[in-house]
Each structure stands twice: as C-alpha cells, then as structure tokens.
Amino acid sequence: MDRSRLDDALSTTGTDGYLIDASQEDANQFYLSGFTGPDPFLTLAADGETSMLVSGLEYGRARSEATVDVVKRHADYDYEYGGREERYDMYAAFMRGKGVESVSMPPRGPVGTADALRERGIDVRVDHEDRLTEVRAVKTDEEIAAIREAQRANEAAMRAAEELLREADVADGHDGDLVEETLLYDGTPLTSERVKSTIEIELLNHGCALDETIVAGGEQAADPHDRGSGPLRANEAIIIDIFPRSKTTRYNADMTRTFCVGEPSDELRERYAITEEALSAALEAIEPGATGEDVHAAACSVYEDAGYPTFRTDPKTEVGFIHSTGHGIGLDVHELPRLSSGGGSLEPGHVVTVEPGLYDPAVGGVRIEDLVVVTADGYENLTEYPIEFVID
Amino acid sequence: MDRSRLDDALSTTGTDGYLIDASQEDANQFYLSGFTGPDPFLTLAADGETSMLVSGLEYGRARSEATVDVVKRHADYDYEYGGREERYDMYAAFMRGKGVESVSMPPRGPVGTADALRERGIDVRVDHEDRLTEVRAVKTDEEIAAIREAQRANEAAMRAAEELLREADVADGHDGDLVEETLLYDGTPLTSERVKSTIEIELLNHGCALDETIVAGGEQAADPHDRGSGPLRANEAIIIDIFPRSKTTRYNADMTRTFCVGEPSDELRERYAITEEALSAALEAIEPGATGEDVHAAACSVYEDAGYPTFRTDPKTEVGFIHSTGHGIGLDVHELPRLSSGGGSLEPGHVVTVEPGLYDPAVGGVRIEDLVVVTADGYENLTEYPIEFVID
Missing domain, CATH: 3.90.230.10 (Creatinase/methionine aminopeptidase superfamily)
Known part of the structure; x- marks a missing residue:
C-alpha cells in the first residue's frame, strides 16, 4: 500500500474519516487493513491513522497480521455477539472514540451501516469518486x-x-x-x-x-x-x-x-x-x-x-x-x-x-x-x- | 428458491419492491436471479415479478440462464458504458418502469446506489430484518x-x-x-x-x-x-x-x-x-x-x-x-x-x-x-x- 498517496487522496473527502465495513473479499478492505477476516469488520482511516474493530475471535490474529495502527475488539465496547442496534451503537462509539463526526464510505459500502450511523448523528457521505479504488489502481x-x-x-x-x-x-x-x-x-x-x-x-x-x-x-x-x-x-x-x-x-x-x-x-x-x-x-x-x-x-x-x-x-x-x-x-x-x-x-x-x-x-x-x-x-x-x- | 415464501416475506416490507445490486458473489443476488455475473447487476422483485438489468455483454446469457421473469439491458435505456450519474438515471428509470416508487434494500446493499436513487425521488429503505436472508435460511x-x-x-x-x-x-x-x-x-x-x-x-x-x-x-x-x-x-x-x-x-x-x-x-x-x-x-x-x-x-x-x-x-x-x-x-x-x-x-x-x-x-x-x-x-x-x- 502506498500510504502517502492514500493519505493525500483521503484528505480531500471533506469528512473526518474513511470507513470500510466489509470482509476480506472486499479489495478495499484488504488493501486498507491487510487483514483476511471471513466476516465483515470495520476499518477506519482518520487523522493519518488506521484502526480496526473486530470480534474476539479475530482479535489475536488481527494484532499479529493486520497492517493497521490500532486494533479494537467488541469486548472493548462491552458488546457481545447478538443485537443489531447494539452493534451499530458500538460502531458509532468506535468512530467517536477516534474523533470522527463525519465519515466517507465507498459507493459499495453497506447502506445498513451508513443509515444506522446517520441515525446516531454521524454524517455519512458517499465517496462517489471512489478514492480508495483510485489509489489502489496505481500499483507499487x-x-x-x-x-x-x-x-x-x-x-x-x-x-x-x-x-x-x-x-x-x-x-x-x-x-x-x-x-x-x-x-x-x-x-x-x-x-x-x-x-x-x-x-x-x-x-x-x-x-x-x-x-x-x-x-x-x-x-x-x-x-x-x-x-x-x-x-x-x-x-x-x-x-x-x-x-x-x-x-x-x-x-x-x-x-x-x-x-x-x-x-x-x-x-x-x-x-x-x-x-x-x-x-x-x-x-x-x-x-x-x-x-x-x-x-x-x-x-x-x-x-x-x-x-x-x-x-x-x-x-x-x-x-x-x-x-x-x-x-x-x-x-x-x-x-x-x-x-x-x-x-x-x-x-x-x-x-x-x-x-x-x-x-x-x-x-x-x-x-x-x-x-x-x-x-x-x-x-x-x-x-x-x-x-x-x-x-x- | 421457494417462491411463495419469498413473495410472502417481501410483501411485508411496506415498499413497492426489493432491490439487489450485486454480483454473483452476493448470495442474495444469486438466490433471487439465478444468474452468475462477475460484475454487479440489478435484480428487482416487485408485484410478484422479478426483473434484471444487465449490460449488453451479459444479455444473451442472462436470457438463457437467469431464473427471473424479465431481463432488461443497458441499451434499452440508451445507456452506454461510462458515466456514473447516467448509470443511476438508468437505474431509476428501470425501477419506475416497474412502477416502483419505494424500494427496500438489504443492509449490505450499496449505499452509493441507495443514496443516488433517493436523490432521484425513490424512497429507499433498509430492510433491517434482512428478509431475503431469512428466506434463504430455510432450505428446500x-x-x-x-x-x-x-x-x-x-x-x-x-x-x-x-x-x-x-x-x-x-x-x-x-x-x-x-x-x-x-x-x-x-x-x-x-x-x-x-x-x-x-x-x-x-x-x-x-x-x-x-x-x-x-x-x-x-x-x-x-x-x-x-x-x-x-x-x-x-x-x-x-x-x-x-x-x-x-x-x-x-x-x-x-x-x-x-x-x-x-x-x-x-x-x-x-x-x-x-x-x-x-x-x-x-x-x-x-x-x-x-x-x-x-x-x-x-x-x-x-x-x-x-x-x-x-x-x-x-x-x-x-x-x-x-x-x-x-x-x-x-x-x-x-x-x-x-x-x-x-x-x-x-x-x-x-x-x-x-x-x-x-x-x-x-x-x-x-x-x-x-x-x-x-x-x-x-x-x-x-x-x-x-x-x-x-x-x-
């Protein structure tokens, strides 16, 4: 990953951060996190730092394999497997913990997460320019x-x-x-x-x-x-x-x-x-x-x-x-x-x-x-x- | 696919239709369309009928392989490969052509498409119940x-x-x-x-x-x-x-x-x-x-x-x-x-x-x-x- 091109590109979104909610199958997710998780997880780029939020099951492997700066797990937010609204509450708390009040998501990011964060007062905007995809297009x-x-x-x-x-x-x-x-x-x-x-x-x-x-x-x-x-x-x-x-x-x-x-x-x-x-x-x-x-x-x-x-x-x-x-x-x-x-x-x-x-x-x-x-x-x-x- | 369970489940959304925008890799998409397309395409369930919108490249195969009732192609809307806004215009026209003014999307549907349709006056709601996934869970x-x-x-x-x-x-x-x-x-x-x-x-x-x-x-x-x-x-x-x-x-x-x-x-x-x-x-x-x-x-x-x-x-x-x-x-x-x-x-x-x-x-x-x-x-x-x- 070319970190300087990434930071340059994401700095032009006009939002506090860039959020990926996807599994390893999503190329943006693997590019940003360096992590292969079979179920969707969050990766947030904000303020020149990348943070991940994963389940307890993935926590150990994430700490050793992911290329992000910070790894958080569900238990850090007292969330156990289960409730949908509680899960979105956790997502919002994770973002606010990084000082993020507005965030960009790529066009193919999940609308459920986008709308749920909006309901929780976070300004979610679609990055129609698909900046991360543009960054990925130029190879090292x-x-x-x-x-x-x-x-x-x-x-x-x-x-x-x-x-x-x-x-x-x-x-x-x-x-x-x-x-x-x-x-x-x-x-x-x-x-x-x-x-x-x-x-x-x-x-x-x-x-x-x-x-x-x-x-x-x-x-x-x-x-x-x-x-x-x-x-x-x-x-x-x-x-x-x-x-x-x-x-x-x-x-x-x-x-x-x-x-x-x-x-x-x-x-x-x-x-x-x-x-x-x-x-x-x-x-x-x-x-x-x-x-x-x-x-x-x-x-x-x-x-x-x-x-x-x-x-x-x-x-x-x-x-x-x-x-x-x-x-x-x-x-x-x-x-x-x-x-x-x-x-x-x-x-x-x-x-x-x-x-x-x-x-x-x-x-x-x-x-x-x-x-x-x-x-x-x-x-x-x-x-x-x-x-x-x-x-x- | 169990069509009657599907129609029953989707009839409770309170919207005119149910929209999937995804490639074959999305299980909801394959379940609803029966089609294996490597790039994202639209499948819409509305009024007991399923319709697909595909590119010209997939049109012939879609007509012979997909399990939907109707197959439309980009050329039906005078759209050629390229412009982003024109593509969303085509999506809105495809939905209006089926009489759909409000539509449900699963939580992991793409936010870019959801927001673009909203800008075009279509009421897009997240199906937080994930009804299609619930239908898929019960196997024939x-x-x-x-x-x-x-x-x-x-x-x-x-x-x-x-x-x-x-x-x-x-x-x-x-x-x-x-x-x-x-x-x-x-x-x-x-x-x-x-x-x-x-x-x-x-x-x-x-x-x-x-x-x-x-x-x-x-x-x-x-x-x-x-x-x-x-x-x-x-x-x-x-x-x-x-x-x-x-x-x-x-x-x-x-x-x-x-x-x-x-x-x-x-x-x-x-x-x-x-x-x-x-x-x-x-x-x-x-x-x-x-x-x-x-x-x-x-x-x-x-x-x-x-x-x-x-x-x-x-x-x-x-x-x-x-x-x-x-x-x-x-x-x-x-x-x-x-x-x-x-x-x-x-x-x-x-x-x-x-x-x-x-x-x-x-x-x-x-x-x-x-x-x-x-x-x-x-x-x-x-x-x-x-x-x-x-x-x-």
Missing part, C-alpha cells in the same frame, strides 16, 4: 511483482491446457458414435471440463486459488462470458481465458488465448488476424495521459474499419466486438482503470488487461488478452505467452 | 440435497487428509536436522501446505471450488481462524476444517475434525472428550422452536461446568470456548441462523454447523464440527464422517 513495484508472479502461474496453466489440445487426436468418423472432428484424449472426448480441471490443478501447484475459468469452443465461444462445457472439436476456435489469484499475495492475473486444433476456416483466420491487429493498436495507444477511452477507440477503429460492428456503431449488436477493450486488475479481477467509453486517464503503475475479441454464433469467438503495466513512457507487457492460433 | 429439499452432496465431497477430502496423516512417519532424532516428532511423508516433513494441497485437489476432482482450508497443528490450532503453515508434528492436536463450495450448485458444506498422530497428552484427551460432549449436548438441543441461543447455551454449559471459560463467563477471554457454536450455511458459508447469543428460533429446513471447540496456546486447539438440517422433530446429521481423535 511490490504489487506489480505480485501480479507478474501470478501471470507466470497463469502461463504455466495455459501451457498445460495447450499441451492437452496438442496431444489430442481427432475422431474421424470411424470412432463409433462420436461426432466427427471431436477431439479425443486417451480415447475419450476431450471436454472443456477436462481442460479446466488440468488448468485448475496446475494453478493449485503454483499457489493460485481458483475462480472460474473459460474454456469454450465453437458457438459457446461466441458468448464472451460462457464458461464452456462438453466436447471440444477440431477446426473450431477454442477460447481459453484464465484469471487466477495468488493465494499468498491475493493479487490476480488474467490472460486469454484462442486456439484451433487442425484447420481453421478462412473466416476464422481473418478474425484472428484482425484481432491481433486490434490488440497491437490498443497496446500502441497505451501511455500516461492517454485515456482508457482512447485505447478502446484504437481497438474499435481496427474492427470498424474492417466492417465489424462494435458497441460504438451499434449499442444493441450481439455480434462483432461486444465488450470493452480491457480493465484494471489487482486485488480485484475487474478494477480501475477501464479501457472503455468513458475510461479515464492512464497513469504509470496502472495494470490493465488488453483483450479485443470478435464474436458471432455462426462463426465462433476469438479473443486475445495480454496484461500490461503503464510505464513512464508507454507500457510493459507482463505477458510472455506466445500468440499462436493454429495447433497442428 | 433440493437445496438440502445440494449441501449434502457438497458434504460428501468434503468427506472425501477429509479422508484424503487423514490418510496422509496415517501414512506419515515420525522423525525420531536420528533424521539429521529434523526436530523430533516432525511428521514425515516420503522422507520430507509433512506440512500444513502439503495436506491442504491434497484436500484441494480431492475437492477439485469432486467438482468443488476452493476457498481457504484450515490445517493447523499445535499452537497454531489454538487460534480458531489460523489457517496453519509449516511442518506438522506427532502427539499434537491437528485441526482440519474444510468448507468447500460446489461449482455446480454454488452451495457450501463445512466440517472439522481434530486428529493426533501418536499419543496425545491427558490434557488433550480430556479436551477432546469434553468437546465431544459439548457437540452431543448442542445437537440434542436442536429442534424447531429452540433458539440458536439455546443451542449455544447447551455447548457453553458443558464447557463451563468443566471449568473452561467461555465468552459468557468472560467476554475478553482468549482461551477456552471462544466462538459461537455454529452458523447457518447455504449459498454463503456463514449465514442465518446463528447458534450464538442472540440467535433466533430454529425452523425445519435450517441447515447449521455445530462446532464447539477449546483453545489454549499452551495446549493446542480441539474442534469437532458436524453439519445438520433441522427437521420437524429434531435434526438430521448430514455428516457421515467418524469422530476419532487418535491416529495410531
């Missing part, structure tokens, strides 16, 4: 190293998946009931589930936790968020999109490759080539001062010039380039900045995915995604995995 | 079956872990630099990390996603939320607490066993025996009409009668029985009802963990946890795993 060298390390694990998983595809046989119509062109591994159909399982175990072995993984072929790949299921086939485009989180650092990585075992159609080859072009154009647009909208525009222009629809030319289109060009990544898989319409200025230390793609149920889907960090004069690509479509 | 037969299935996967993982302990050798002082009593597997120290990795892979093979797992021995086990790390030793108590989520159903299971390889001290044996007693007493107290507080009291009394401190006798104690007796489980690992001070009435269909434990850094930790469903006349234990302390 240590955070960049954590993301880079997660991307190495990601590449090992992608390699294991590609290897499965490479070793697959293709059913040729003489394999009993199998649909022709079905990929076979050890004599049975190679499914999305089988590839995902290989990816997951490889990630585990590299210390990464498993969220969802996308392994989608053919028509399934034409829906960017379809996770994919069932047998994979030769000569179709297979999208593999992996976004693991390091269990040690809690930072995420993200990468997508599209493969074709055998012989893609001319249509698929053209779509892959134009997507590579869109990726290059977007990457070239990345530098401090450029906006996320500029980068998105660079990718959209490549597609639009080639005659494919985008959300810019048709907001209701269900084919073409139907998502944003990328997103920030860190403790959250999706965070600031956005490479999309309305996306703001890029700064050194922003880590973003760049992931143009083309989708059409009649053809399939193609997406290529790298992960880069914005530098003083451009970007550095944190992805080392080759970009190759056809697996012979 | 289908939900119970999903939890039971996840517990079977959990038991397979526990078996794999116990097997590792059973096959371990014990360093005897002739093994070079190894601390005496260190457990050895294939000649190297058996670590918490190694056992967790075995658990995780077994769960993966059973279609379960991995959250954290606790494998903590000796002094580490004396902190109930310490996940454990480093070499495990003979003659110490080793707590293994596994809470997997089914990737298919998204329902969780939960179970804890405590093992000792070799010869536990008399002190540890006594603590294990009294914890088995506390477990039995708590289970016996479970029936419709009993409260979570009653069940917790039953466990506490066993410990207190044996001279161990609890939060009832000393709210600041850091040794003894220092957590609640259990919690509801379902789409969330921790949900209603609570088996703790202030815990409310039990109803048939409630699924709860029962997990008494004793902790002391000087002795170690012991916890035994089963998962049960409240039935018409008592409870059914969803856990089949044996309760045995010593591994010879």
